[in-house]
Amino acid sequence: MSTTLEAPRKEPAAVEAPSFLGRMTIPRWAWGLVVVAGWIVVWALMKGTDTLGRPVRVRTGLTDRLTGFNNDVLASRDTNPIIQFTYGVGSTFVDAVDWLQRLISIANLPRPVPEIGWLGVTVAAVGIALVIANWRIAVLVGASFVSFGLFGYWSSAMDLLIVTFVAVAVAVLVGMPVAIWIASSKRADRAVTVLLDLMQTMPTFVYLVPVVLFFGIGASAAVVCTLIYALPPIIRIAGHGIRHVSPTTIEATNSAGQTFWQRLVKVQLPMARATIVVGLSQTIMAALAMATIAAYVNGPGLGKDVLQALRTLNIGAGFVPGALIVVMAIMLDRAATAASLRSDRVARGHGESRRQRLAVIGVATLATAVAIYLSRYYAWAADFPENESGRRVADQVNSFTGWMVDTFGGITGAVKDGITIGLLNPLESLLSESPWYVAALAIVLLAFVIGGVRALVPTVVCLAGLRLLDYWNNSMVTLSMTLVATLMVMALAVVLGVWMARSRRVDVVLRPLLDAGQTIPPFVYLLPVLALFGNGKFTAIVAAIIYAAPAAIKLVADGVKSVPEQTVEASRSTGCTTWQEITKVQLPMARSSLVLATNQGLLYVLAMVVIGGLVGGGALGYDVVLGISRSEEWGRSALAGLSIVLLGIMVDRITRAAASTDRATDIGVKARRRDLKPTGSR
Known part of the structure; x- marks a missing residue:
């Protein structure tokens, strides 16, 4: 590489650092040392x-007043309209989670097993992955679902998947309109950003306290606290993607006379698809990260098993469900990304032919129907066979930890x-x-x-x-x-x-x-x-x-x-x-x-x-x-x-x-x- 001399370019005067700190001859770290040295001297004296x-354990007047507020709210659950509303929302979440649990994870009495057994659920998941993504993702999904049962945590894994699905679905329903709003309004962007900063800055345990107060414990609290933690990524990232669609493209649509909704649906959302999927993936990751914390408010899922292991200090027993949470996160992340890439290829005309597509859908549907039938009428396909794989892995982890x-x-x-x-x-x-x-x-x-x-x-x-x-x-x-x-x-x-x-x-x-x-x-x-x-x-x-x-x-x-x-x-x-x-x-x-x-x-x-x-x-x-x-x-x-x-x-x-x-x-x-x-x- 050759080297030449270039005359210095004159920067605009407006970029001159305006602050006092920018003009200090003494570096900032030196001023910082002066402050710390003075602080240490005063501290010593x-x-x-x-x-x-x-x-x-000493309480203050303010803590007692807040505790009294908590007690008053709990006592007024039957008359307070705000509490009745929040409990009503929580009840909706509970009903949704309960219905899905009886469908795929727990016994739907008087049936001793769920409506759809493990084989039906696994084949259905593989079929969906094959249709929306590709065969590699289908293999990954199948292996992941089998691992949930193989290590003895089928029901807990399905419960976690259900809570994640409900929370992410609500996050998308709420977050996408807000993302569109902040992408089209700078004032809305500034206002919402402050709220999102607060939601992401606040440690997750902190908002468990008001969530339990206004939504109770159990599945409702688990869904709400997961939703709070998982909502900011979809809003931020999707809003960023929509906002940064090429200005030239936007000008072209304006000159063609398109309305706001036509431009949004036909141009901005399709062109921001990849970024929106990144936001969805991050929302899924955030929801799964709440698995164990949600267990503190009696939320269902693998988090309960991890929490129980922590209470008994059984490292191996906590490692297995924790590893399965990671497996689920990888599976969902890869599936969402692959589905987005496939959708983009199809939109560009590079996907499979219509005949191939119909064949794939037909095979997936037929296999799913057969698997669901078997799982409803045969015990081996309804309840995952018991085995000792999870216990053996836990024992090996405990041995390794002891070493x-x-x-x-x-x-x-x-x-x-x-x-x-x-x-x-x-x-x-x-x-x-x-x-x-x-x-x-x-x-x-x-x-x-x-x-x-x-x-x-x-x-x-x-x-x-x-x-x-x-x-x-x-x-x-x-x-x-x-x-x-x-x-x-x-x-x-x-x-x-x-x-x-x-x-x-x-x-x-x-x-x-x-x-x-x-x-x-x-x-x-x-x-x-x-x-x-x-x-x-x-x-x-x-x-x-x-x-x-x-x-x-x-x-x-x-x-x-x-x-x-x-x-x-x-x-x-x-x-x-x-x-x-x-x-x-x-x-x-x-x-x-x-x-x-x-x-x-x-x-x-x-x-x-x-x-x-x-x-x-x-x-x-x-x-x-x-x-x-x-x-x-x-x-x-x-x-x-x-x-x-x-x-x-x-x-x-x-x-x-x-x-x-x-x-x-x-x-x-x-x-x-x-x-x-x-x-x-x-």
Whole structure:
């Protein structure tokens, strides 16, 4: 590649970084160190005063009032129109789930088996996959359904599939109109985005509290909480796809005189089909991720089996249903994607002939009819034959876990003690044992240094909310655990992300593992973590790292990959070593991706706060769990949940503002740059 000199191009004056931070001669990290140093000095002088800490089970007036509100609502279920409406909606979900359960998963008395047995359901699913996708997906679907029965979890797997189907169907019915709305109106987009941010920032356990209050427990609560978690992806992604249909195409349809609905149905939706299917796939993944959490409100499905294993600390018994949840997620994701690709090929005229299509439909229909007949009248086809496969796998997993604990217990204990003593305890002491007003001022100053005024305002509002809710001390303990976990997540993300970006072979090996890590329910890997590290805050941190790291690693890898190859080659031509190439070129140029990875890592870690409370994490996570399990602590749980939401909003806005400030600073630097630069000739 030859190198030429190009005269510098003058950037428009309007892109000059306008903020105070963009003009600082002292770098932001130096100002941050100044703030932290001053905070440490004040902490050393005033440690333990005005911390707002209180004994664990002490209630406040606000918690008692909220608990009273909960009791009043429950007492007025027969007269309160709002409660009657929500319970009516919940009853509709219960009826739908119950009908589908009696159809395919549980005995429809007086029949001792479902209306359609395992063979009929499996062949019907394979036939549908063959018709809407291809034979490879049909084989995958068949193998997946057989595995549900082979490992002894047929009924639970069908229950999970039913809850997922109902929740995703409602999500599509509600989400697609909203997606169309935000795609056609910027004002609607701004308003809905705020709500979606709140829904995605809020940890899932937090909204279990109001869901149980207004919808009861069981299938209704399971469908509603799954719906809340699964709704944002279809709205965001489908709305994005519809909004970004080629403007040239839209102008052509306008000039042809098409109405809004004609343009939507004939142009925008077909052209955004692939993006909409991505949104549907993400909605399905989100719904399955709620499987175990929904079990906390007596939701049916494989999550109940995982939860029971967690309560008895039976790792093998939790591994098998957890692995089947992953199998179901892969099956549904691949089927949705393949169906979309096939539909697109047919629309372009590249599908099979009409005769072939009719033949496939005919064969699938005939096979399904025969299988349903057999499953209704023959016991072997109605109830999956019992076998010991699941128990044998569980025993092997338990044996392997025992070996791991015996072999690596000393190492994991040393790691736990080192990080706890060297990092977690000092940070927790600084945050929770400083006077609350000192900690608040320091956090506000750090937010301003990192993200400017855009971070300052939401930080002040969220900290004020934490103080008013009277959960300051527990919030600071939770924040310390979150920061430690996020720091470790980003360390993994930078190391593995750069490695993946620089080696295609490593990317091919690691990416499927990362996809599986994002699909596996958190409770599944909580079991081996508990075995290795025991109860405590560090266990909660490790579980949060496992949950948050895959997303952060992929973001860093994609960001480093996006660095122009010409830039990397230019650095090599100047004699840069590999270390210099990574630290001086790739990571600085991927800074916005690093900030985004940090943002997502923080939010994912916060989403695990409540689950961490189940394994000794304490603080806000324990408060939320206590309120779910004990109705007299409902107010405490509600306030702790709101505190987690405020923490999530605060860290989200700080990191987003930091990303915006980074971009503004980069543009300002480019605008002021006057050096000649090498460019590749074409």
